[in-house]
Amino acid sequence: MSLLATSDSSFPLLVVLNPHAGRKQGREQFTTIVKPALDKAEIPFRLIETTAKGHALTYFKENTQRILSDLAQSLATTSTKDLILQIMVLGGDGTVHEIVNGVLGALKCLYHAQSEFQPKIMFSVIPTGTGNSIATSLGIKSVQDAIDRYLSGNTQALRVMTVSTRDERPPTAPSVSVSSPPSPVPFQEWNVQLYTVVVNSFGLHAATVYEAEGFRSLGNDRFKLSALKNIALLQQYSATVDLYGPIQRYDGTVGEFEAVPTANATSPEEAANVLSRHLPGPFTYLLITKQASMEPGFKPTPFARASDEWLDVLCVQNVGRLTMLKILGEAKSGAHIDDWRVQYFKAKVVELETPQGGRLCVDGEFLPIGAGLSGRVRVEVVSDPQVQLFHVFA
Template sequence: MGILPTSNKFPVLVVLNPHSGRKQGLEIWENTVKPALNAANKPFRLIESNSQGHVISYFVNNIKPILTDLAQSLSTTSGTTTDEETIVYPTTAKLQIIVLGGDGTVHEIVNGILKGVEGTSFVTDSFRPEVEFSVIPTGTGNAISTSLGVMNAQDAVDRFNAGKTVPLRLMSVTSQNSQLYTVVVNSYGLHCATVYDSEEFRHLGNDRFRQAAMKNVENLRQYEGKLSFYGPIQRYNRASSSLLYDSKEINTTESAATLTLPGPFTYLVITKQASLEPGFTPTPFAKTSDDWMDVLAVQNVGQAEIIQMFGSTATGTHVNQDHVEYIKAKAIELEAPTQGRLCIDGEFMTFGAGPEGKVRFEVTSDPNIQIFHIFA
């Protein structure tokens, strides 16, 4: 059985984070999104985030009954008499979620859903929901929306009503003690330090990242580490201005790396999004819907090179600079000689030193994980 639409009786889930970005989420909900849902006669269930971690906890605790209700709303009956009738659930169905918040809110929903169904039979070959996101850009960076070219809240609503979606592919991040999934960016070095320090400038909105970046460029550090790529890669070639495919068929679980960057790293991002905020496009070849991770790596450079790179990211021409490495990959491992910090979709993870502490990044092929789509 193919993908079925959401039942007319089943509500769209609306996740509102009133604290994200410039705190305009509630106003946009009341003036733009809610009227559009009412006009389309779409029932909704409003879930308002009241504290950090509330959204992920909500989905961990509630995704099972939500999926059960969704399946039942789309179920049919078989048999010739009432006594013989049995419930037939659809193989697949759509769960629609409108997000008024930033990329971090999407991250919490994704991880809440997957953690909530982990170890259960709720997502299997016999019933695999398709979770569809409509992201209303009310966060600070709005990387997902910006990468898809969504201009504003009304544009996002129009795309939701049009009904066209593309896959929102996840990256798995696995360390010695944990595994989680990311939808936007994993970073090490200057980018991670910038996001970490931007909290003290949150009142500035998007400008908080520029302020924190200036602070970290002024006190530029190098971050020890080794980045290893496994399996096929595409590496940007400045002479041909194109990505060249390395077709080495090396299994992603084998120990032999296709390529190793020795570091130290000044700047390192591993992402699925082309833009991380308006006017900042560090990975211009990235696609939300493909099975590659895009890596921008700058190793052991000074302030002049970093400033030069930042100055060209709006147009994507920074990939032609000698000190910039641009690679598309399937599986990556990061190892550092000392304990380090990663930025994971705006949150932070500490990883250990040496081989025992290495972190693996991968675009998983598990169909029970890759169930997310986004209106585009």
């Protein structure tokens, strides 16, 4: 990764350019649209250009503290709560994912020394990637549209999810009582593996994204080609999914979500371990996401909101090829959620367990899943204000 010269030492903005994202037009879009707009608005910036997958993660993990220190000096402040770091991303969702994980990785050591260290990180997402889920879910239709939204200054929260696996150390007694039926794994035993802002998937969607890596030159069409291949060789993926705490289920007959009664709990920690719904599988398709759209023309979870406290969970269990093709076709408009074979929930905590092992797609990366209880994975929206630092220009 290269750090190019800044137009001013007092910078309010980092521009992260991934020239390899999507159809590799990011550098041209920066030169012809983004830079002229920033220069016209007299907004100084530092340009960071990535050179390979994983470089944004490494760069921000190694340099976030220095960047914030430089920003504090430029603002002549010592208060971390006054710091607002703006990051404009010319790339796809994978680049945003890397930056989020890099920033949070860099800030972990500061949390111990300064318990109130809570800078604001504001993303401007310029859609030059392949899927552009964040930008599409916000209704951003072009590079110029994204620039206009940045200049308008309106933002909303970009809530972070955690993907956790079991701690390998011997379990300890939970610090809170857990209502019956309890979670098979107490809350205290989970270790965060990744932070995610777009999607976690299992089954057909994960297989599609995995195989689409080999067709990157086709742009968005690579997902269609990979999906058709995987539907032709359709598999059913053995797993169980458990939803904990308050949940809502979409009712297609009335066209809205309805709360599902759950057991009472005396604290949020306890509620997070109260089992509300068990889905036995096998699964053809499973998404756990914070975004309404995965790409233009594909809206699998149309009521998802990046700014709210819910996970949107879309499940299709044990269906055949023709049914799956019909569901995916209707997902172009979001009409598939009225199909009785599609289950659509809003939940706070989701756990996945598979008897055979497999892989979970996490914002385009792939997390191996071990078989059985020891390989159980937990996804939840973070409530910790030292993690929920991110906003997006909308």
